[in-house]
Amino acid sequence: MSTLEIKDLHVSIDTEQGSKEILKGVTLTIKTGETHAIMGPNGSGKSTLASTIAGHPRYNVTSGSITLDGDDVLAMSVDERARAGLFLAMQYPVEVPGVTMTNFLRTAKTAIDGEAPSLRHWTKDVKAAMANLKIDADFAGRNVNEGFSGGEKKRVEILQLELFKPKFAVLDETDSGLDVDALKVVSEGVNRAAESNEMGTLLITHYTRILRYIKPDFVHVFVDGRVAEQGGPDLADRLEEEGYDRFLAVGA
Amino acid sequence: MTDTATAFSDEEARVGVPAIAGFTEEGENLSPLNEDSSPLGGDASKAHSHGGGAGVPDSSRAGRLTSYQLEDFKALTGREEDWRFTPLKRLGGLHKNAPAGVAPAITSDLSAGARLETTGLDDARVGSAGIPEDRVSANGWNAAAEATVLTIGANAEDVKATLTLTGSGLEAAAQHVVVVAEPNSRAVVVIDHVGSAVVSENIEIDVQEGAELTVVSVQAWEDDSIHASSQQAKIAKDAKFKHIAVTFGGDLVRVTPSARFAGPGATAEMFGLYFADSGQHLEHRLFVDHAQPRCTSNVLYKGALQGKDAHTVWVGDVLIRKEAEGTDSYEANRNLVLTDGARADSVPNLEIETGLIEGAGHASTTGRFDDEHLFYLMSRGIDEKTARRLVVRGFLNEIIQKIGVEELQTRLNETVEAELAATEN
Numbered sequence: 001m002s003t004l005e006i007k008d009l010h011v012s013i014d015t016e017q018g019s020k021e022i023l024k025g026v027t028l029t030i031k032t033g034e035t036h037a038i039m040g041p042n043g044s045g046k047s048t049l050a051s052t053i054a055g056h057p058r059y060n061v062t063s064g065s066i067t068l069d070g071d072d073v074l075a076m077s078v079d080e081r082a083r084a085g086l087f088l089a090m091q092y093p094v095e096v097p098g099v100t101m102t103n104f105l106r107t108a109k110t111a112i113d114g115e116a117p118s119l120r121h122w123t124k125d126v127k128a129a130m131a132n133l134k135i136d137a138d139f140a141g142r143n144v145n146e147g148f149s150g151g152e153k154k155r156v157e158i159l160q161l162e163l164f165k166p167k168f169a170v171l172d173e174t175d176s177g178l179d180v181d182a183l184k185v186v187s188e189g190v191n192r193a194a195e196s197n198e199m200g201t202l203l204i205t206h207y208t209r210i211l212r213y214i215k216p217d218f219v220h221v222f223v224d225g226r227v228a229e230q231g232g233p234d235l236a237d238r239l240e241e242e243g244y245d246r247f248l249a250v251g252a
Numbered sequence: 253m254t255d256t257a258t259a260f261s262d263e264e265a266r267v268g269v270p271a272i273a274g275f276t277e278e279g280e281n282l283s284p285l286n287e288d289s290s291p292l293g294g295d296a297s298k299a300h301s302h303g304g305g306a307g308v309p310d311s312s313r314a315g316r317l318t319s320y321q322l323e324d325f326k327a328l329t330g331r332e333e334d335w336r337f338t339p340l341k342r343l344g345g346l347h348k349n350a351p352a353g354v355a356p357a358i359t360s361d362l363s364a365g366a367r368l369e370t371t372g373l374d375d376a377r378v379g380s381a382g383i384p385e386d387r388v389s390a391n392g393w394n395a396a397a398e399a400t401v402l403t404i405g406a407n408a409e410d411v412k413a414t415l416t417l418t419g420s421g422l423e424a425a426a427q428h429v430v431v432v433a434e435p436n437s438r439a440v441v442v443i444d445h446v447g448s449a450v451v452s453e454n455i456e457i458d459v460q461e462g463a464e465l466t467v468v469s470v471q472a473w474e475d476d477s478i479h480a481s482s483q484q485a486k487i488a489k490d491a492k493f494k495h496i497a498v499t500f501g502g503d504l505v506r507v508t509p510s511a512r513f514a515g516p517g518a519t520a521e522m523f524g525l526y527f528a529d530s531g532q533h534l535e536h537r538l539f540v541d542h543a544q545p546r547c548t549s550n551v552l553y554k555g556a557l558q559g560k561d562a563h564t565v566w567v568g569d570v571l572i573r574k575e576a577e578g579t580d581s582y583e584a585n586r587n588l589v590l591t592d593g594a595r596a597d598s599v600p601n602l603e604i605e606t607g608l609i610e611g612a613g614h615a616s617t618t619g620r621f622d623d624e625h626l627f628y629l630m631s632r633g634i635d636e637k638t639a640r641r642l643v644v645r646g647f648l649n650e651i652i653q654k655i656g657v658e659e660l661q662t663r664l665n666e667t668v669e670a671e672l673a674a675t676e677n
Contacts, residue, residue, distance in 0.1 A: 077636075164633070
């Protein structure tokens with residue numbers, strides 16, 4: 001079993017008006033096999049947490065720590081974090097012109113595993129994973145995310161999640177922009193990955209809709225860069241009925 | 253890659269007929285880009301020009317002086333529009349004295365349907381497809397000892413020909429090559445420049461009616477070489493011409509490919525790939541002359557730059573003359589700057605003298621390596637070096653894929669790898 005531990009994390013970004021603090025002391029512990037939902041209104045810092053875990057250079061950690069089984073994640077480069085077992089399904093996956101999906105997936109898998117996957121198994125695994133996620137076979141020959149619709153990009157993120165088998169996955173608003181059918185397909189992919197790899201999941205979402213398909217063990221409500229409340233799955237039900245107003249009123 | 257402030261998005265740059273404000277079937281009065289004193293302007297365009305002449309706006313590419321006579325071209329100062337980016341000091345004297353050195357030796361590998369001859373400059377095929385457009389070209393034209401003529405026989409199919417030009421010294425030399433694709437022939441011709449040379453080269457390409465010809469000019473010189481190459485194609489009715497310039501070796505390389513339509517319904521594709529390292533000056537100046545109706549042209553040049561004082565220049569002139577109704581034309585240049593200290597100049601010029609066209613557009617982007625691409629790839633465990641290679645390879649591969657000669661594609665992929673390996677040292 002592995003543990004991802006975030007302690008009193010403070011994160012700021014540089015703006016034209018100077019440094020702005022986004023996360024103001026976040027503490028969270030996630031173990032493999034657990035699913036944590038992070039919910040909250042826009043601008044509460046949910047996506048900042050996701051990008052900070054992955055190591056996006058825009059975010060400056062001013063204090064606090066992130067450790068994976070005791071190892072200092074903040075001291076690792078972006079690629080080292082991925083190789084250590086962290087995966088970020090991005091809210092807006094970028095298009096990488098000139099790099100085919102096939103080439104990209106194989107290169108990444110080789111980097112993560114430290115050795116090239118056996119060609120025969122790998123091709124079979126990729127095909128099966130694509131079929132499960134209802135991704136057209138011709139996507140393999142297309143450039144990474146190039147010309148993909150929003151929904152297709154999200155499916156391809158989950159495809160990577162299933163193929164790379166991380167210890168911990170951070171899903172940054174994977175549900176946004178998906179219709180109901182796509183949401184189901186994507187959720188099934190996340191559930192498959194969670195089951196087969198005993199993956200820990202940090203599910204970041206604005207809406208409770210995805211929680212019908214991916215059942216969280218814990219729910220954390222983010223408001224203004226802090227965890228304002230946490231609880232079990234019933235907290236999500238309450239948010240569904242009441243929205244975030246109650247937290248915002250407190251904050252104001 | 254992010255667009256620079258002066259770059260156009262494809263959509264913005266694509267000029268549809270109705271979208272041109274103030275544009276009529278009579279054409280547009282182009283604003284003067286060059287002053288009268290420029291070599292393209294004033295009396296230069298009127299007194300001597302064989303291509304333009306009276307009534308052509310001074311700024312127009314149509315007014316560019318063309319002549320077989322060296323003395324028609326004034327001595328270069330470096331301030332001329334078509335020389336303003338070129339460091340004349342590094343031209344090895346190609347613009348001054350008659351180059352008297354030994355031209356690079358030519359060896360060939362020809363399939364059936366191709367034949368090679370060496371002729372005098374008085375051969376009728378010399379001058380059939382090209383005319384010097386600048387002083388360096390005229391200097392070479394007049395100094396060349398002989399012409400090498402490659403002919404693709406009429407109706408020949410699947411012809412492959414490689415000419416390897418091997419330089420063996422740094423004395424200024426002149427070279428003249430003529431490629432004739434006879435009617436309805438299909439051929440791919442590779443002109444490979446290797447070794448060390450200082451050479452003014454004229455390549456004439458006569459693409460006759462219904463022929464399909466691809467010419468790939470590879471500039472793989474040693475680091476000390478200086479190369480000025482005028483590569484002019486005349487494209488007959490219903491012919492298809494594809495020109496690919498690949499430049500990565502040499503101290504200073506200046507390639508000026510022109511495509512002139514001589515009959516309706518023809519197609520010209522002009523692609524280019526360049527990779528400039530520290531100190532290199534790699535310049536490409538294109539000209540597509542739409543002088544005939546219903547012709548199509550497509551231009552795409554992609555370049556990567558790395559190292560201090562790596563300098564690339566791309567200028568694309570597309571001229572759609574009044575008689576070129578039904579023209580469909582597009583040109584783009586994309587540069588990827590990999591390190592600090594490199595400079596890419598990119599100038600697309602589009603002149604349209606008739607509103608009755610299918611389309612005409614241009615685009616230019618010069619960008620740094622995109623950090624978001626890097627982040628995405630690295631977040632999948634790929635280390636920074638590998639991620640950069642993936643992106644650069646992908647960027648340049650779009651052109652390499654268009655060559656259609658497998659051995660050459662393999663070699664160029666290896667060259668790109670070697671260039672990228674050099675970045676890391």
